[in-house]
Amino acid sequence: xxxxxxxxxxxxxxxxxxxxxxxxxxxxxxxxxxxxxxxxxxxxxxxxxxxxxxxxxxxxxxxxxxxxxxxxxxxxxxxxxxxxxxxxxxxxxxxxxxxxxxxxxxxxxxxxxxxxxxxxxxxxxxxxxxxxxxxxxxxxxxxxxxxxxxxxxxxxxxxxxxxxxxxxxxxxxxxxxxxxxxxxxxxxxxxxxxxxxxxxxxxxxxxxxxxxxxxxxxxxxxxxxxxxxxxxxxxxxxxxxxxxxxxxxxxxxxxxxxxxxxxxxxxxxx
Amino acid sequence: xxxxxxxxxxxxxxxxxxxxxxxxxxxxxxxxxxxxxxxxxxxxxxxxxxxxxxxxxxxxxxxxxxxxxxxxxxxxxxxxxxxxxxxxxxxxxxxxxxxxxxxxxxxxxxxxxxxxxxxxxxxxxxxxxxxxxxxxxxxxxxxxxxxxxxxxxxxxxxxxxxxxxxxxxxxxxxxxxxxxxxxxxxxxxxxxxxxxxxxxxxxxxxxxxxxxxxxxxxxxxxxxxxxxxxxxxxxxxxxxxxxxxxxxxxxxxxxxxxxxxxxxxxxxxxxxxxxxxxxxxxxxxxxxxx
Numbered sequence: 238x239x240x241x242x243x244x245x246x247x248x249x250x251x252x253x254x255x256x257x258x259x260x261x262x263x264x265x266x267x268x269x270x271x272x273x274x275x276x277x278x279x280x281x282x283x284x285x286x287x288x289x290x291x292x293x294x295x296x297x298x299x300x301x302x303x304x305x306x307x308x309x310x311x312x313x314x315x316x317x318x319x320x321x322x323x324x325x326x327x328x329x330x331x332x333x334x335x336x337x338x339x340x341x342x343x344x345x346x347x348x349x350x351x352x353x354x355x356x357x358x359x360x361x362x363x364x365x366x367x368x369x370x371x372x373x374x375x376x377x378x379x380x381x382x383x384x385x386x387x388x389x390x391x392x393x394x395x396x397x398x399x400x401x402x403x404x405x406x407x408x409x410x411x412x413x414x415x416x417x418x419x420x421x422x423x424x425x426x427x428x429x430x431x432x433x434x435x436x437x438x439x440x441x442x443x444x445x446x447x448x449x450x451x452x453x454x455x456x457x458x459x460x461x462x463x464x465x466x467x468x469x470x471x472x473x474x475x476x477x478x479x480x481x482x483x484x485x486x487x488x489x490x491x492x493x494x495x496x497x498x499x500x501x502x503x504x505x506x507x
Numbered sequence: 508x509x510x511x512x513x514x515x516x517x518x519x520x521x522x523x524x525x526x527x528x529x530x531x532x533x534x535x536x537x538x539x540x541x542x543x544x545x546x547x548x549x550x551x552x553x554x555x556x557x558x559x560x561x562x563x564x565x566x567x568x569x570x571x572x573x574x575x576x577x578x579x580x581x582x583x584x585x586x587x588x589x590x591x592x593x594x595x596x597x598x599x600x601x602x603x604x605x606x607x608x609x610x611x612x613x614x615x616x617x618x619x620x621x622x623x624x625x626x627x628x629x630x631x632x633x634x635x636x637x638x639x640x641x642x643x644x645x646x647x648x649x650x651x652x653x654x655x656x657x658x659x660x661x662x663x664x665x666x667x668x669x670x671x672x673x674x675x676x677x678x679x680x681x682x683x684x685x686x687x688x689x690x691x692x693x694x695x696x697x698x699x700x701x702x703x704x705x706x707x708x709x710x711x712x713x714x715x716x717x718x719x720x721x722x723x724x725x726x727x728x729x730x731x732x733x734x735x736x737x738x739x740x741x742x743x744x745x746x747x748x749x750x751x752x753x754x755x756x757x758x759x760x761x762x763x764x765x766x767x768x769x770x771x772x773x774x775x776x777x778x779x780x781x782x783x784x785x786x787x788x789x790x791x792x793x794x795x796x797x
Binding site: 336 | 520521523524525526527528529530543546547549550553554557558560561562631633634635636637638639640644791792794795796
């Protein structure tokens, strides 16, 4: 499947790597609504003050992810985790640097955000599968399997806007995991859903990983990173603070945040 | 410098390799892009039909509204031009009212294409930020939604055309060709506007005024024959003017002039080319600006 949003050219490098990130910088735009006097005419005439600012989100980030890795990406809010995932997916264009991705990437990142609120769960599932390029004749089977995994029952016929946050999380993860990606990118998937579904999600990710797929997951669940990830990446203010063994990276992050193990247990229990 | 850890997998991966680097205005290969769109054509039809269903799901009459709406519109124009004008329309009264109703129904398609499809990227912001697919899919789906919304209105018009005794001539056979030309124009304008609204948010507000001006600058609520010639010479700059002049000729049983059809075709090709070029050139930076 070709993805026309991106350029492809001759690529060299290690074919055992699923993702290569080289000196990556990326940014996003922030609109400030500071209206000047005279109903904003002053701003209109004085464009250098502008109301759109480019905020650097990632700076000179470099790392490699071998095929079959479960990469846990952690960091405080605003550290650049979601921006990193979007640039890895090719949704957000880098400002500098280069990313090479070898394999088919899952098309859904942030749980529930790609779903249409007025449409039913069933319609959203079908659209998700079709956007990814699945043939129409597989839709019935996929819809049944996703509905069953997400434990939606009769709610699959209800509009997505009526779903609880847990149901949205279950559906989002189920769609992404069932699209048969070789590289699965998930943003905050494990923060939604009840304890039973979290266990089911973890099990599914183990299954996908055991099957040799590559998974990159952005999460605040430090225990889950310890339990599931084979590698962890701590992003801080858009830069790589630590990268490597999940226990080492999580410990370093906890030291930085001044969280002790008992406090973490209580936080994640909540 | 790169850091790496972990063990290599034994699973065979597909040979897809993608490189993402700063290349903001590079155009994708058009052939590949169109192939990708066609491979996802079911997405276009499903999104359009699901959104129409979704919009009407909270109403009591549901999908019946797609028939009721054009009936009401036709009734209003009939009341204005037949009842209020009384017998003053003379023998041309039937032609007058069929021209207005037909033009309004055909123009509704353009109104939806510009109004809805022109905002399609912003409206599907969630999908654009979180899913990977050729972005033109959502714009094409919105234009297709316009086709689906227009077809019931055209069926209502066909009944009115017969009931009011409007002329049935060979010229009517040109309607499908004009509709295809209109679709090309609509898609071109929709691609242009959906790109512009991503970068210039004010265009969202401007769209309503643009549509209003376009409605009056195009022979929709008046027959083209009533337009003073001093105005008509400026109308060559309105892409929809020759097309709706041709529509009105066909509805009144006359063959449109070759110039009207040719000019419409040239506008359609030009707008489509410009729309595709602008959209593809900026598509990669949509996620940064939505």
